[in-house]
Structures are given as structure tokens and as C-alpha cells.
Amino acid sequence: MRKMRKMRYLGWTLLALVLLLGAAAAGIVALNLRGEDPLPEQPEAFNATPQLIERGRYLALAGNCAGCHTTRGGQAYAGGLPIETPFGTVYSSNLTPDAKAGIGSWSRAHFWRAMHNGRSKDGRLLYPAFPYPNFTQVTREDSDAIYAYLRSVPPAPTPNLAHRLRFPYDTQAALAVWRALSFKPEAFVANAGKPAEWNRGAYLVGGLGHCIACHGSRDSLGATQANLGLSGGLIAVQNWYAPSLADPHEAGVSDWPTADVVALLKTGVAPRGAVMGPMAEVVFRSTQYLSDADLGAIASYLKDLPGVTAQPVMRTATNATRRDAGTMARGQKIYDQRCAYCHGDQGQGEPGAFPPLAGNRAVNMAQTANLIQVIAHGGYLPSTQGNPRPYGMPPFGQALDAADVAAVLTFIRGSWGNDSPPVTLLDTTRR
């Protein structure tokens, strides 16, 4: 008798659990389907005019689609580039109009659903390495133009590669849960209180530009946190820091002339800064091709970002006393041997060629990841129409060990008026 009651109790509990799980699953499915338009039953007529294709080409550059969907030296848009994430490797897909390997069998409605809802033609959920949390803001008109352009590029038979993600990230169920928590399709909403130029900038920065993918923070599930804005973020795996675009101590441009912001994005150099690392890639493959009007719009939006209150950073005299004299001496020796030739013996640089290190905000930033990267790997600014023959920095990763790099950076950050905290061996070994 008691046994039967116990059995019945267990049965009810199980039933409740099943119902609960079913409800949760239904909720997740519903959340994954929200904002999704039904696909048209009949294939729609689609007239890809040369003007539409040209517009799509331009927009594909604004979104830097080729940056991920093309391998080094490979056919444009044929996909196959490995993108390392903290959850495993995602391979970009073939966007050429090949019927089997590419998106040749996709309709413009399929393409729109991928851009706006993050769902593939076959119904699979897409990984947000494809930045649809940003592209969801792209208008249907712009999505159709990009679709028209991609239909016009030469088809490539390159088959898509299977992603290599760890369990459970490799399952559609985990992706569905992620999307239920972190993704909502939404259209761009213009701010009526701002001029049209500002709104155009907001649309480009927040949509195709997907600037927040690097310049924002991500939560523990890898989702960009729109509420924190472009306040800077460490780029996963690459170990570069995309500085805050809101903070005048990092890469904020509120006090830059608009023309300088435009110059930086168009040529890679500006009077008060230049692009290296991942941003050199962005200028080289994307922003250098944008119109002055669009770059001006981006500038007016970035200049107006809600600034952070200038923090009284730990740049106080006490730090000076904390700099180890031996480290400073070692750093100075390395500086004199390796750096002074271009950056000058007082860190003054050479206008138009080599940047000054004295008073340079990129040198004095709290985050030192980029300094360590630049010393290890060097690099050239991108060749652009406005700066076709850029200057470059040598890679010192072979010549200097982690202690050398820490010492020379500590010296640079503590000399010629710079007064920023030392760089430790802990920082330089964590590359």
C-alpha cells in the first residue's frame, strides 16, 4: 500500500518534471522563433540591378564580410577561415553563389532570415561568430542589396567545414538556450532627438560595422553586452585589447576634430593616433573604402558617445617610487639599443613617421596587452590610398624575452613625463 503511494508520488513528480521541461523547451523554441517572418511560399521575383549590386558591394565592405569569409589568399567570399573562440573553432561559410557549396540556392528571404534572425536556409541556428546580434539591425533593403552583390561574385565550389566546438557548445540545443537568453531580433530605431548624420553613424556602428564585437564587453557565454556600449574589451584568443571608444584616456574621440576621425578610418593614420593589430585589418579591408559622408557620420556618432567620467587613475607619484631601479636601468638599455633609433632618445618620435611614446595615450593605457603584442609581433600600418607606403615596427618577439619586454615597457611608461604603472612579468608571460 505504502509502496503504491510512493510509486504514484514518483509518477506525478516525473510527469510534472516532463511538463516543466516541455514548457521550458517550448519557451526556448518560441523565443528562438520570435520576430521571424514566414518565408514566402513561392519564390519571389528579384531584380538585381547594377545599382543594387554596387550598393551591396559597398555594404559588404562596410560589414567587412570578406574579412571572415575569405581565407588568406583564397577566393573572395569562399569561406573556410578558422575563427578561434573560447568555445572552439568556428569556420566561416561559403557565401558565393555556388548552388551546392555556397548560397546559390538561397532566396533573398533566406538571406534576410540569416542576417536578421540568425537562422540558416535549412533552419539551423547560426553561431553568433557571425555577428547577427548586430546585423539584425540592418534594414531589409540593405540586406537585399548585399544578397544581390553576393549573387554576382564568382561561384566557388569550396565545401563548408564543420565547426570544431566543445560539448555542449556544438549542439543546436545549447545554441537555442544561448539565443533565448542573449539574442533578440530588432530593427534599428532612429533617435528622433539627433540629426540624420548621427543616426546614420549609429546605424553603421551598431549594425554592419559590428564595432561592439571587439570594442565591447562579453558575458561569460560570449554574448556582447549592448548595455555597456563601446567601453572596450579584450579580444578573446587574440589577446589584443580593443580600447574604449567612449573614454578619452583610451580611444575616445570626443575631443578630436571630425576630420581626424575620418582620416584614421580612411587612411589608418591621424595626427593623434594610428591603427595596428586587429584595427589595421578593419581599416585595410573595410573602412578605407567607405565614403567620406559615411565616415563623417560614424565620426559624429563616436564623438557623441556618452563619455566616461575621467577617472583619477592610479597615475600618482606613488607609482614612481614603486618602479624598480634595476628594471628601469635594464629597460633603458633595451630602449637605447632597439627603440631609440626610430622613437627618439626622449620618446619624442618623429612626426609623420614614428609615433611619440612620451604622452601617448596608447602607451599609458591601463590595459597593456596591445603594447606587449606590438613589441612581440611588430607590424605595418595598413597600405591605404591615403597612406600607401606606411611605416612599420619590427617584431622583437625573437630578440626580447618576457622579462626584457616588461622592463622596456616599464621604462617607457615611466619616462619623459609618462607616469603609468609598471608592466610585470605576469603581464608579459600571459600572451
Next chain:
Amino acid sequence: MRKALHRIAAIALLLLLGHGIAAIAATPPAPAPPSGNDIERRVAACIACHGREGATTNAGYFPRLSGKPAGYLFNQLRSFRDGRRFNTDMTYMVQHLSDAYLMEMAEYFAGLNLPYPPVPPVSDAPPAQLARGRQLALEGDATRRIPACVECHGAALTGVQPAIPGLLGLPRLYVSSQLGAWLTSERHALAPDCMADIGRRMTTADINAVASWLAVQPMPADPKPATSLPAALPMSCGGMPK
């Protein structure tokens, strides 16, 4: 044609400049203010590894750049950028540079005419290995269809204009690792990739032998690349001007 004349004039100018630089190379020159097209300062990033003005000794790993045929240097820079050659630092340096700029860099280093350091004639390689290396370099190995180095790289092995590199004055480690990379398909050139075909016909013993022998050859009195091939290439190679 006018462009070609300009190019020749530019190279001549660089050669003159190169002589001037060679004279003061013993002491590191003080930074000069930017002058003319300023290319020597724009390629300053290359010197941390390849030596000042692109001339290294034959010790270590990094290959000398100065005096190599411009077409060869240009092809290598493009290959690093476009994924045919792999070296993390090189790829990183050139990944965002245009063809025009890479060609200008190549022409700059090709136009330098700097003296070669004397090559120590001693080697720790056994005499039999050196003999095998000499045989491969000068005669090849017909049974395995390996052409002699001299058939393509010039009778003096100083390369042939405009796109075949010299093989002398290079670190042994560099030569052997390049041949090894052909053998294991890690280094590629524009198709048809003739050196990949040759590399795959060689054994690691062959590679060590020829690299050891090449590394101890003195530079001939005229270290410049030959202006033309004595005969047609034994096989078809990409990246050569048509």
C-alpha cells in the same frame, strides 16, 4: 617604357645610396631626417631580424635581402601575405600591404650592393656529405630527376634576374629549412611550383648535404645575380615574368 626608365633611374639612385650606406655601416648611422622618398626608413622594420640594410652574416637563420633579384623578393613578400609561405612574423608584417608597396620594398633591397662577409671555409659536415652536396648543386641527380642547382640559379649560384634567388651567402639552417619546407609542402610558390616538385624528390640527407655545401662556398668576385639564363629552364616555374 617611361615607367621602366624611372625604375632603372630609381635603382641606380638606390645603388648609389647603398654605397654611401655601406661606407658608414660599421657604426650605426644616426637617424637622418626624412629625405626623398624615405624608403630606407620605411623598411627600417625589416632590420631587427634581417640586419641593418638587409645584410646579415651567414650565421643564424635570417636570410640576407640585399642584392637579391627584385622579382624574387616581391614573389616572397606576396607569398607571405597570401598564404603560400608561412612564417608568423613575416605574415604578420606584410598582411596589410599592397602589391605596389611590396614591389617598392623588393626593389629597394634588390638595389643594395653591400659587401658579403667572408665565409668561413670550415664545416662540421663530414667530407662525404659535402661531396654529395657539391654533386647535387653542380650536377644534380639524373636517376631521381633532380636538376643541378646551377641549371636555374646561375652558373655561379648567385641567382638570375629577375626572379631566381642566389643560393650563396645564406645560413645553412635557412637553406635546409627552406628545402625541408618544399619537401613537406609547407612552402609554396605560384604554380607551376617547380621547387616543390624538386623538393619532394629530395631526401633529408640530400637536403642536409646541399645546404652544408652551399653554406661554405665563398662568394665569387662578382656576387650579383646573372642577367639571363644560359639555357632554358629544365622545368616550368611560376612567378617568372613571361
